[in-house]
Amino acid sequence: MKKEENFKSGYAAIIGKPNVGKSTLLNNLVMRKIAATSHKPQTTRNKITGVVHFPGGQIILLDTPGIHKASSQFNQLMVKASLSTYKDVDIILFVVDAKQGFAENDMFVLDTLKDIDSLKILIINKIDIASKPDLLSLIAEADEKFDFREIIPVSALRSDGLEDLGQTVLNYLPEGPQYFPVDMITDCSEEFLLEEIVREKIMQRTHMEVPYSIAVVVEQTYEGNNGVWVIDAVIIAETASQKKILIGSNGSMLKKLGKPAREEIEKRFGCKVYLNLFVKVKNNWRDDKRSLRDLGYMYDSSKNR
Ligand SMILES: Nc1nc2c(ncn2[C@@H]2O[C@H](COP(=O)(O)OP(=O)(O)OP(=O)(O)O)[C@@H](O)[C@H]2O)c(=O)[nH]1
Ligand SMILES: [Mg+2]
Incomplete structure (x- = not known):
């Protein structure tokens, strides 16, 4: 450059x-x-x-x-x-x-x-x-x-x-090239930014080991009816009891997490959003190399996550 x-x-x-x-x-x-x-x-x-x-x-x-x-x-x-x-x-x-x-x-x-x-x-x-x-x-x-x-x-x-x-x-700083165009403020992927918004709401609203035991994965995003941006995201928990907490009675916790996450995504990306949150259990994913890699937590410096 x-x-x-x-x-x-x-x-x-x-x-x-x-x-x-x-x-x-x-x-x-x-x-x-x-x-x-x-x-x-x-x-x-x-x-x-x-x-x-x-x-x-x-x-x-x-x-x-x-x-x-x-x-x-x-x-x-x-x-x-x-x-x-x-x-x-x-x-x-x-x-x-x-x-x-x-x-x-x-x-x-x-x-x-x-x-x-x-x-x-x-x-x-x-x-x-x-x-x-x-x-x-x-x-x-x-x-x-x-x-x-x-x-x-x-x-x-x-x-x-x-x-x-x-x-x-x-x-x-030394003299150097313009690495990023002026309208670019991050090189994190869109999926990553979405996952972090959802994860932040979980960090802020759950307790004990739950916020530390979850990961969030955006599985797909697509344009739905009336131009709404549909986002399907999975919250991965380590145990069935964590899954239960994350869902809450009649889905009350998912609602509590989903609403502020959706509002922030709408504000950040400037469009109407439909956020579907699912919860899955992956036993001990934090101690499993393969899961860590799949979830983007193995730090391969060539991969920006
Ligand atoms: N009063 C006050 N609180 C702050 C300030 N900066 C950050 N905080 C609060 O400190 C807490 C931690 O902030 P983060 O930015 O998440 O801290 P961090 O160093 O990135 O934390 P890790 O990612 O866990 O390493 C949050 O509740 C922030 O709102 C500040 O200047 N004043
Ligand atoms: Mg931090």
Whole structure:
């Protein structure tokens, strides 16, 4: 791809513990909802791309699953996806929660980052809920202990400080090609985006192990009567009792999940939608290599999911 004169471009990975606000940051920097967010940790499972366009450049952001000490094979896959992004990016945006500060998981990541040449920027998120003294002492701690080129406090949720953050990242990027056309904000497939919308509603509305035990697969989409976009999606659960919870009495839970999912799809894609949700059981899919691959959770870097 040809380098363009006076055009800056490059990759920035958003990395950090679960729940610090990485996906919220991606969505609000791109100014479109791409990544699922929820108050539960481990919401993001895949690498997700979002492109921020400027008159003279573009930042290609990679949202990643939260890094934590993973015990199950499935969680290890998620963490592997995050760790694998480090080396291929120009800039690492390391996110911490302003209220929580640095925790054990952060130290583990910061240690691995030492050997990576990419420029590192610390983003202190959720300043809207942190006290000023806490914020100042966190900045002082980061300054003293770590080697970040910049420390930028933001509130991703309120979009406070995001303009500055975007400009700062852009300034550090090299001259480069325009990788994405200006109207393209992600290279995730349409099916993937649909699946994530449904999965987000499940993450937000179910409890205990259920949100972590499901996967969503869009089986087909087609144009129905009156130009309505029909989407058939399957929620895969691990056990029959989870299936029962997901359906609810007389389908009440499916309705509770389907309505907000349909509304969000309609808003995002600008058309009328008929969303059919089904639930199937696939025993222990999270521990089964073949199922993980079928569901797009094996991180083949040539496959963008
Ligand atoms: N108060 C406040 N809440 C925030 C902010 N940014 C994100 N949140 C909330 O924090 C929770 C987690 O946000 P996510 O964006 O899903 O976090 P994440 O780091 O992507 O989490 P994983 O995908 O699990 O690693 C959600 O409830 C967000 O609404 C912020 O700036 N202020
Ligand atoms: Mg996330």
